[in-house]
Amino acid sequence: MKIFFSVGEPSGDQHAAHLITELQSRDSTVECVGFGGPLMQDAGCRIDFQLTDLAVMGFFRVVPLIQKFRGLVKQAQAQFERERPDAVVLVDFPGFNWWIARAAKSLGIPVFYYCPPQLWAWASWRIKKVKKFVDHVLACLPFEAEWYQQRGVPAVCVGHPFFDEVAEKKLDTEFMLAQRAREERRIAILPGSRTHEVHSNFPIQVAVMRSLSQEFPDARFLVASFKESQRTYCEQYLRDHAPQVSVDLHVGKLSEILEVSECCLMVSGSVSLEVLARGVPAIVQYHCDRLFAFLVRPLITCKYMSLPNLVAGRILMPEYLIIGSPKKQIAQISAHLQSWLSNPMTLARAAKPLVELRDELVRTGATANAAKLILERLGVAEDRRESRAA
Numbered sequence: 001m002k003i004f005f006s007v008g009e010p011s012g013d014q015h016a017a018h019l020i021t022e023l024q025s026r027d028s029t030v031e032c033v034g035f036g037g038p039l040m041q042d043a044g045c046r047i048d049f050q051l052t053d054l055a056v057m058g059f060f061r062v063v064p065l066i067q068k069f070r071g072l073v074k075q076a077q078a079q080f081e082r083e084r085p086d087a088v089v090l091v092d093f094p095g096f097n098w099w100i101a102r103a104a105k106s107l108g109i110p111v112f113y114y115c116p117p118q119l120w121a122w123a124s125w126r127i128k129k130v131k132k133f134v135d136h137v138l139a140c141l142p143f144e145a146e147w148y149q150q151r152g153v154p155a156v157c158v159g160h161p162f163f164d165e166v167a168e169k170k171l172d173t174e175f176m177l178a179q180r181a182r183e184e185r186r187i188a189i190l191p192g193s194r195t196h197e198v199h200s201n202f203p204i205q206v207a208v209m210r211s212l213s214q215e216f217p218d219a220r221f222l223v224a225s226f227k228e229s230q231r232t233y234c235e236q237y238l239r240d241h242a243p244q245v246s247v248d249l250h251v252g253k254l255s256e257i258l259e260v261s262e263c264c265l266m267v268s269g270s271v272s273l274e275v276l277a278r279g280v281p282a283i284v285q286y287h288c289d290r291l292f293a294f295l296v297r298p299l300i301t302c303k304y305m306s307l308p309n310l311v312a313g314r315i316l317m318p319e320y321l322i323i324g325s326p327k328k329q330i331a332q333i334s335a336h337l338q339s340w341l342s343n344p345m346t347l348a349r350a351a352k353p354l355v356e357l358r359d360e361l362v363r364t365g366a367t368a369n370a371a372k373l374i375l376e377r378l379g380v381a382e383d384r385r386e387s388r389a390a
Contacts, residue, residue: 001027001378004085004109005034006076006100008051008093010193010226011270013037015115015161015367016091020045022371027380033085035072035100048079051093069096077103084109086378090134091115094126101133110377114138114370115161120147121310127151136377138370141311141361156373159366162273167364169255179260184220184246185341187212188257188280191234192267193226200287201267202234204326204333206242208265211334213245216341220246222261224254262347263340265333272306272317277362281340281350283333284309287322308357316353 003023007016017039020032024044032045037052049072073096080088080103088104090097094117101111113134119126130137130153137155139145148155179186189209191202209221225231231249238247250257254274258264264275264282275282284306304310305319318336322329340347 001029001380002031002033002083002085003374004076004080004083004088004104005032005036005040005045005091006051006088006093006097007034007036007040007091008054008096009091010037010052011162012091012093012115013039013052014165016040016089017043017045018161018164018367019089019114019370022367023374026371027375033079033083034088035076049075051096069099072096073099073103076100077106080104080107080109086110087112087374089114089374092117094119098126098129098133101129105133110135112136112138112374112377114158115140116144116148118144120144127153136373138373140366141307143311158369158373159363160273161366161370162270163277163362164364164367166255166274166277166362171259172253172256175253175256176260179222179256182220184218185216186261187219187221187337187341188261188264188266189221189223189247190254190264190266190271190275191223191225191230192269193271195230195233197267197269197286198225198230198233201285202237203241204285204287204322204330205265206237206245207326207330208334208337209245209247210242211330212337212341215338219341220248222253222257223247223249224257225249225251227251263337263350265337268305268319270307272308275317276308276354276358279351279355279358281347281354282317283336284317284319285322285329285333286320287326290324308354311361312353312357316357 005016007013013036016036020040020043023030035049035051036045036047037050041047087110089112090101091114104111111134116137116139137148137153138158139155140160142157145155145157189205191198191205213219223234225234228251231251235249258278258280261280264280266282266284268284268286286305306317308316320329320333340350
């Protein structure tokens with residue numbers, strides 16, 4: 001059995017890698033191919049193009065890549081005709097993946113959307129494309145599955161793979177012990193996973209760090225970079241703009257940094273779910289230019305940036321959408337974090353509703369549920385899978 005994956009986001013690369021491992025553990029004949037990232041490749045997927053290298057947001061960043069995306073769609077179409085996969089699994093990245101879904105459906109290949117795009121938040125009119133090109137939506141949250149079902153789309157809530165990944169993560173205890181041995185206040189800084197997000201948001205975070213370090217000389221900021229090139233950028237920016245601030249930069253230590261930090265300043269993204277799962281009080285920021293905001297904001301129907309706030313229906317993580325000059329928001333974010341760090345009771349009150357939502361929402365098993373459903377929908381019986389595995 002051959003399954004084609006199309007995955008364009010770094011977080012999707014992680015989710016898809018776990019799903020590939022689970023599928024192959026259930027049925028050893030499953031062969032995974034497609035577009036994705038390095039984690040999928042490590043899991044045994046044949047990567048025909050590293051799509052995660054093209055993860056971008058915003059009209060002006062997408063335009064230069066249009067010809068590249070068109071070429072990849074043609075490549076996928078030819079591959080579908082030549083290899084005829086048994087299914088196509090899409091993970092987020094809707095602007096591109098709609099075209100992959102269209103190509104698959106034109107040949108009668110079943111299409112699964114795992115971790116579907118948040119249409120309920122910003123593009124509800126695109127439900128027509130889901131109905132036309134997607135056979136099965138594997139939703140991450142209960143209200144999300146209900147939203148699709150109410151609009152006539154076959155959807156099942158399998159759970160969110162982030163919670164599986166948090167539960168399975170083996171923490172670096174030596175790293176955490178070394179951090180806790182220091183007599184310092186630790187604040188996590190999450191600059192984002194996309195490079196353009198880091199370049200846009202990290203300077204704001206550095207300004208906040210400078211402000212807080214004046215109030216708290218014992219503060220140390222732990223920056224969780226997604227990849228080495230981003231860490232290098234952050235290191236150089238700090239050297240040029242805040243050499244006096246105590247900062248450690250790390251790649252691949254997000255979970256450990258959250259575990260040892262009192263609070264967090266993060267760029268909006270799916271990482272908010274791990275922040276929730278670890279019960280860390282956090283402030284969410286996102287910086288965009290005025291033109292992008294003018295073009296996009298009228299399309300956004302959701303009032304919250306982060307999923308924990310959306311699920312709760314109220315602000316659990318204070319949010320700052322920064323359009324244009326960030327000077328005002330830098331002062332507000334700094335004041336907010338200062339109030340938390342100045343008063344342990346205030347910090348505890350900020351953490352309490354997050355912990356309550358975590359205890360209510362966080363469930364493991366999403367990856368296993370998704371793999372089981374995909375194989376069932378493709379007609380692979382449980383007894384057949386067991387005999388193959390044996």
